[in-house]
Amino acid sequence: MTVSASASRTAVSRTAVSRTAVSRIAVAGGIALSSVALLSGTAFAHVSVQPQGEAAKGGYATVNIKVPNERDNASTVKVEVNFPTDHPLASVMPQPVPGWKAEVTKAKLAKPLELHGKKINEAVAKVTWTADGSKIGPGQFQQFPLSLGQLPEDTDQLVLKAIQTYDNNEVVRWIEESKEGAAEPQNPAPVLKLSAATDDHHGGGAKADDKAEDKAEDKAGHGKASHTEAAGSHAGSGSSGSDTTARVLGVIGILVGIAGVAFGVLAGRRRSA
Template sequence: MNVSRIALATGVAASSVLLLSGTAFAHVSVQPQGEAAKGGYATVNFKVPNERDNASTVKLEVNLPTEHPLASVMPQAVPGWKVVVTKAKLAKPLEVHGKQITEAVSKVTWTADGSKIEPGHFQQFPLSLGRLPEDTDQLVFKALQTYDNKEVVRWIEETKEGAPEPESPAPVLKLSAATEDEHGGGAKDASAKDGKNAAHGHDEDAKSQTASDESSDTTARVLGGVGILAGIAGVAFGVLAGRRRSS
């Protein structure tokens, strides 16, 4: 009986440790809704879990990387939250679609306005971003999470390659290799494909026409042969008939 009680207590303790560990390691992260390809545009979600049992999250500040400024940053409205977009002057202007961009969004702040993230819950904050840089494999967004008890958690530590994840890692968006579609190559490929299909269609038509001509030629040869045989039979019949009359 004592052994059973000890085993039960050990199991409960282990479960508690796992639950607490899961809560402790939950952190603000960024997740793409679609493919985040270099040189393109993407909609991403900043996922904010509440890590506290006695406080609610009431504010999120997301700082955009200044070394890779983005010309287009648009937040999606989140019910119960007020959003403020902050811009800053660029040290080096960006050229987008032939236009010079001298300032870009440096920070986006969501503040509770009739809502909040309660213990045991999480909230997602969507952003549309573009154009994504082509000279890096990731974007690091440093974030600040504020609770209603005035506590501020700074998710700003960058993960070093080969090193364990830091205690408060910054959200990181991984970028995939650019596809031809991201640079307008899709239309060219489609056009080329259509051209190949059209050429293939012409080839099929030509083959069909050739087969038809060959079939007609064969039919004509057969009919001609039949006619010749009929003529020979007629001549033979005439000769035999003449011989019978002579007899």
């Protein structure tokens, strides 16, 4: 009895220690998750540029300038996005956004661009959205769509420096360029990553067309396969029917043979009698 009681106390003690360890692990895990969530929230709070589909070199692309409001006591009333002069874009068209007025500013180029066989002497320097009946309030964000082209072929990215203005006259400049191997700056500039050039220089549109063609070919192939399977099914049905008939005739022949043998045996016995 003494040994049994001691063993019971040891088991209870081990269970208590295990529960304590599990509790500590759970608390540590919760703190870690909270830290990750906090850091993620901070990282995603920056002004950013997000391509809608593919942004291929030498092609055209549609992108969204995503602007979150980072202040609890002020609203965003103005957003300015600047385009690089070393890789100028001849065409930048903003999509209308309700409650906002868009203005496109162009600048003269030191070296003209050639686009569709024509020389372009100026390129878009910046696009400015000003609140016109709307604002980006605390805890909200707004997307500003842009059509860009023709994208340069001699770079892997475009740095689009942005300036965000609040209704309390505070200005935040998202203009710091990130450096490889270094920590992310406090106010990083939005960066548009460019993918490899496509053959037709239409960016994501070519990919969509290819997918449509593939679907059409798959559908046609599926139709042919269905007809082939149907023909095979009919042929199989015919073969199955022939096999069944042959089997029935074979069974009937065997029965007839057995009947003949039996008849011969009976006839022999009668003659003997």
